[in-house]
Amino acid sequence: MIEGRKILGSVGLGILAVFVIVAVLAPYIAPYNPHQMSRPMEHPSSRHLLGTNDIGNDILSEIIYGTRVSLFIAFVVSAISMLVGTSLGLIAGYFDKLGFVIMRVVDIFLTIPRLPLIIVIAASMRPSIWNLIAIFLIFGWTMTARIIRSEVLTLRSRYYIDATKMIGGSDCYILWRHILPNVIPLVVVQFIMEAIHVIFTEAGLSFLGLGDPVARSWGMVLHYAFECPIIYVSDVWMWWMLPPGLCIVLTVLGLTFVGYALEETLDPKLKSPAYGRGL
Amino acid sequence: MTLLEISDLKTHFPTQSGIVRAVDTIDLSIRERETFGLIGETGCGKTVLGLTLMRLLHPTTTVEGTIRYRGKNLLTISEAEMRLIRGEEIAMILQNPTTSLNPVMRVGEQIAEAIRLHQGLRRRAAKEKAVEMLDSVRIPAASRRANEYPHEFSGGMKQRAMIAMGLACDPALIIADEPTKGLDVTIKAQITELIKETAKEKAMLLITHDLGVARALCDRIALMYAGELVEYAATEEIFENPLHPYTRGFLGSLPGNGLVPIPGMSPSLIDLPDGCRFHPRCSHAKAVCRKKHPELIEVEAGHFVRCFDA
Amino acid sequence: MHQINKLVYYFAILLIILSINFFLPRVMPGDPLSYLSDPGADMPARMTEEKRELLLEYYGLDKPISEQYISYMVGIIHGDLGWSIYYGAPVLEVILGRLKWTLLLVGTSTAIHVPLGILLGATSAWARGKKKDTGLLISILSISSFPSFFLGILLVIFFGIKLDLFPINGAQTAFATYSSPFGKIFDILHHLVLPATTLVISHIGGTYLLMRNSMLGVLGEDYIMTARAKGLSEQYILHRHALMNALLPIVTMTAMTVGFLIMGTIFVETVFAYPGIGNLLYNAVLYRDYPLLQGIFLFMTIAIVGANFIADTIYVRLDPRVKNE
Numbered sequence: 001m002i003e004g005r006k007i008l009g010s011v012g013l014g015i016l017a018v019f020v021i022v023a024v025l026a027p028y029i030a031p032y033n034p035h036q037m038s039r040p041m042e043h044p045s046s047r048h049l050l051g052t053n054d055i056g057n058d059i060l061s062e063i064i065y066g067t068r069v070s071l072f073i074a075f076v077v078s079a080i081s082m083l084v085g086t087s088l089g090l091i092a093g094y095f096d097k098l099g100f101v102i103m104r105v106v107d108i109f110l111t112i113p114r115l116p117l118i119i120v121i122a123a124s125m126r127p128s129i130w131n132l133i134a135i136f137l138i139f140g141w142t143m144t145a146r147i148i149r150s151e152v153l154t155l156r157s158r159y160y161i162d163a164t165k166m167i168g169g170s171d172c173y174i175l176w177r178h179i180l181p182n183v184i185p186l187v188v189v190q191f192i193m194e195a196i197h198v199i200f201t202e203a204g205l206s207f208l209g210l211g212d213p214v215a216r217s218w219g220m221v222l223h224y225a226f227e228c229p230i231i232y233v234s235d236v237w238m239w240w241m242l243p244p245g246l247c248i249v250l251t252v253l254g255l256t257f258v259g260y261a262l263e264e265t266l267d268p269k270l271k272s273p274a275y276g277r278g279l
Numbered sequence: 280m281t282l283l284e285i286s287d288l289k290t291h292f293p294t295q296s297g298i299v300r301a302v303d304t305i306d307l308s309i310r311e312r313e314t315f316g317l318i319g320e321t322g323c324g325k326t327v328l329g330l331t332l333m334r335l336l337h338p339t340t341t342v343e344g345t346i347r348y349r350g351k352n353l354l355t356i357s358e359a360e361m362r363l364i365r366g367e368e369i370a371m372i373l374q375n376p377t378t379s380l381n382p383v384m385r386v387g388e389q390i391a392e393a394i395r396l397h398q399g400l401r402r403r404a405a406k407e408k409a410v411e412m413l414d415s416v417r418i419p420a421a422s423r424r425a426n427e428y429p430h431e432f433s434g435g436m437k438q439r440a441m442i443a444m445g446l447a448c449d450p451a452l453i454i455a456d457e458p459t460k461g462l463d464v465t466i467k468a469q470i471t472e473l474i475k476e477t478a479k480e481k482a483m484l485l486i487t488h489d490l491g492v493a494r495a496l497c498d499r500i501a502l503m504y505a506g507e508l509v510e511y512a513a514t515e516e517i518f519e520n521p522l523h524p525y526t527r528g529f530l531g532s533l534p535g536n537g538l539v540p541i542p543g544m545s546p547s548l549i550d551l552p553d554g555c556r557f558h559p560r561c562s563h564a565k566a567v568c569r570k571k572h573p574e575l576i577e578v579e580a581g582h583f584v585r586c587f588d589a
Numbered sequence: 590m591h592q593i594n595k596l597v598y599y600f601a602i603l604l605i606i607l608s609i610n611f612f613l614p615r616v617m618p619g620d621p622l623s624y625l626s627d628p629g630a631d632m633p634a635r636m637t638e639e640k641r642e643l644l645l646e647y648y649g650l651d652k653p654i655s656e657q658y659i660s661y662m663v664g665i666i667h668g669d670l671g672w673s674i675y676y677g678a679p680v681l682e683v684i685l686g687r688l689k690w691t692l693l694l695v696g697t698s699t700a701i702h703v704p705l706g707i708l709l710g711a712t713s714a715w716a717r718g719k720k721k722d723t724g725l726l727i728s729i730l731s732i733s734s735f736p737s738f739f740l741g742i743l744l745v746i747f748f749g750i751k752l753d754l755f756p757i758n759g760a761q762t763a764f765a766t767y768s769s770p771f772g773k774i775f776d777i778l779h780h781l782v783l784p785a786t787t788l789v790i791s792h793i794g795g796t797y798l799l800m801r802n803s804m805l806g807v808l809g810e811d812y813i814m815t816a817r818a819k820g821l822s823e824q825y826i827l828h829r830h831a832l833m834n835a836l837l838p839i840v841t842m843t844a845m846t847v848g849f850l851i852m853g854t855i856f857v858e859t860v861f862a863y864p865g866i867g868n869l870l871y872n873a874v875l876y877r878d879y880p881l882l883q884g885i886f887l888f889m890t891i892a893i894v895g896a897n898f899i900a901d902t903i904y905v906r907l908d909p910r911v912k913n914e
């Protein structure tokens with residue numbers, strides 16, 4: 001099992017590394033500018049490895065640039081969400097009264113179903129990457145804040161934090177020096193969870209046509225393919241639908257494997273054998 | 280007549296940080312109807328010893344040696360045979376009744392299921408027997424209480440229910456793991472009394488921290504330290520003539536004797552000290568104690584000690 | 590006490606959702622009401638002058654905001670969700686017309702995926718660390734990496750088009766005449782297979798993982814050790830002791846699952862052109878039919894929050910520890 005965890009984690013990291021490299025080097029790898037038009041609906045050939053779409057863009061280039069869009073949104077949203085969520089979680093765990101208020105807000109956010117609200121908001125805004133990021137951020141921080149808070153509460157009850165307080169350590173110092181380092185592993189796992197969530201939701205919104213029509217993500221490529229009336233008639237789906245779809249699947253799979261490996265390593269409850277605990 | 284004979288018993292847990300030697304070469308025997316006390320600091324391996332006897336540890340645990348119960352070696356019989364022994368021949372009352380009772384099952388049912396299994400009684404009859412058992416451990420209004428859930432019981436009552444559960448199939452040996460822990464004085468006295476009555480007819484391995492309880496109940500007492508026995512003898516002998524410094528320290532920490540705790544901490548079971556395992560905390564430690572591991576020797580008839588000084 | 594608190598809490602949530610629904614169109618820059626008040630705007634759906642008047646009156650934009658809010662709330666209480674621009678009918682009527690198909694889809698999927706997820710999760714936990722567990726875990730994590738719409742598209746291509754086993758759009762054959770009621774039922778079920786399968790596959794991961802974790806936690810509990818110490822068989826312990834305890838958190842989860850399934854219908858019904866509420870939402874987005882979009886948002890949200898409330902209530906009934914407090 002220990003070996004299996006390591007293998008899965010490495011496979012996941014490998015997949016993610018490939019996508020990150022593609023995203024960063026997109027302009028050098030992509031054979032065409034994704035907005036450049038040539039003959040529409042061309043089948044794969046040596047000139048267009050994955051053919052062209054209904055308005056003549058090179059699909060391979062679209063997908064390569066799409067990697068940028070999808071990963072960028074996921075990364076920015078997850079990073080900011082972790083920053084906000086962790087800060088609020090730390091504060092909520094450390095200051096009781098403020099914590100109570102923050103947690104009630106979190107409760108409400110977690111009860112309201114995310115996806116319908118996100119769709120309604122996205123539909124009433126001009127679709128753009130930045131608007132999408134803003135919408136995802138509304139909910140992104142909530143779960144992290146809750147998880148971090150409960151961890152802080154556990155940590156707080158450990159004696160050394162009280163001891164520091166007695167010799168006059170300031171609250172900020174305690175949060176920074178003693179509590180933060182202990183919650184970092186949790187934050188990393190949460191980062192991955194949030195990234196998976198954002199990749200999925202962004203792809204979904206885009207599939208419904210609510211993504212950025214200019215900076216097209218994988219989901220948006222799929223949207224245009226799905227909207228094309230002859231998509232199922234011939235084999236067009238093979239180069240227009242399969243590749244962007246598989247990109248989403250592989251990215252999520254990579255993140256899932258890394259997250260799973262981390263979680264197994266970190267969670268002592270899952271680590272111990274199924275019985276024989278609590279003696 | 281010897282009921283249970285343990286020889287050369289080792290229980291080791293392979294873990295990521297190393298092998299935990301929770302029980303390390305234990306020899307002891309329990310006679311029919313005898314109450315045998317096992318005493319030691321927290322983490323010295325008492326519960327693990329009990330679970331080893333019941334064969335309840337995870338399959339990845341390494342267990343060596345022999346456990347002979349009425350002629351059968353419990354470590355080599357099949358799992359099916361072992362299941363017939365659990366509950367019916369040897370019962371174990373686990374420590375901490377609050378977590379050891381299933382929270383979503385009625386207390387009566389938790390007792391009755393063992394009766395149904397081992398004595399083949401029908402549901403109704405088993406239920407009546409369960410009520411009887413609850414009544415025999417002096418739970419008032421037993422027939423009503425049998426239909427309640429564990430959280431409706433007080434701490435003392437949960438402990439009684441655990442005892443009733445252990446006695447339900449009339450086993451020959453009961454392993455009771457800290458049955459008086461966490462109870463207030465009066466309740467503790469009642470539970471002690473209850474155990475005393477039960478112990479008259481059965482053999483019992485009583486695991487406890489509480490020397491008072493041990494003195495009141497046990498025929499013989501063994502002291503355990505870092506996975507091994509360091510001294511055992513008849514109860515009075517232990518109290519009148521303790522030979523091992525650990526035993527003396529333990530007796531010294533009794534409220535009546537001035538509450539002087541033994542200095543230092545018990546060693547990690549992964550990384551045991553060379554020589555005598557107690558030497559880092561022993562005020563009488565000599566050069567030999569640091570180098571050689573002492574054997575358990577019989578200093579007087581029935582009085583065994585693991586110390587170079589004795 | 591606990592119950593009353595919950596009730597108050599859910600009522601507050603409801604108020605918040607209604608308020609979001611009220612304020613969203615009014616605070617969004619430009620959209621979506623601009624095209625109502627500006628006759629020259631590029632209208633996504635053809636709209637007669639009369640319809641426009643109706644809408645403007647519904648939103649009451651000329652009145653002060655507090656008055657608008659009150660009349661909005663009163664409207665909601667009377668089941669008035671506004672007027673769909675695209676369908677030219679009251680929003681509530683349009684939604685209710687689609688409801689049965691979504692209920693059929695969500696109901697079927699729940700009935701399959703919850704028991705299946707529980708079974709697989711329990712099996713996995715029971716075989717903790719063995720090949721069976723690892724295999725199940727990796728397979729389920731892998732299929733959960735497929736977005737439901739992509740999974741649906743793949744099923745359409747392979748089972749609908751390549752193998753031609755199942756119809757790929759709609760809930761029944763258009764303009765069909767059936768010789769017997771069974772013919773109709775068969776036709777409906779035939780259309781249900783692919784969308785329901787998509788929903789089940791793409792949502793099974795959540796239930797499976799939760800059950801596995803819950804079960805792993807329970808198997809480490811002391812009372813499982815007590816049960817073993819009584820000599821009970823492993824099978825019996827699994828059924829009588831472990832399962833019930835592990836299932837408790839699943840009850841709450843199942844309501845959440847139903848919530849996820851309702852959201853999942855948005856994609857699945859879109860891919861299969863299944864005439865339920867999810868597909869309606871897609872059309873509302875496509876034609877920017879805001880009153881309809883908001884009506885569906887409200888409807889779905891209330892359904893999901895309602896499911897959570899029911900789950901909370903059931904949980905209290907199941908767990909003896911909570912009941913007596």
Ligand SMILES: Nc1ncnc2c1ncn2[C@@H]1O[C@H](COP(=O)(O)OP(=O)(O)OP(=O)(O)O)[C@@H](O)[C@H]1O
Pocket residue numbers: 276277279292294299301319320321322323324325326327328374548
């Ligand atoms: N499954 C396991 N894996 C690894 N180590 C274990 C396991 N079970 C017990 N141990 C270790 O074995 C040692 C003995 O534990 P045990 O529970 O027997 O102590 P104890 O004497 O019963 O203490 P207490 O008085 O607190 O009940 C402890 O250090 C414990 O951490």
Ligand SMILES: [Mg+2]
Pocket residue numbers: 279325326327374456
């Ligand atoms: Mg113990």
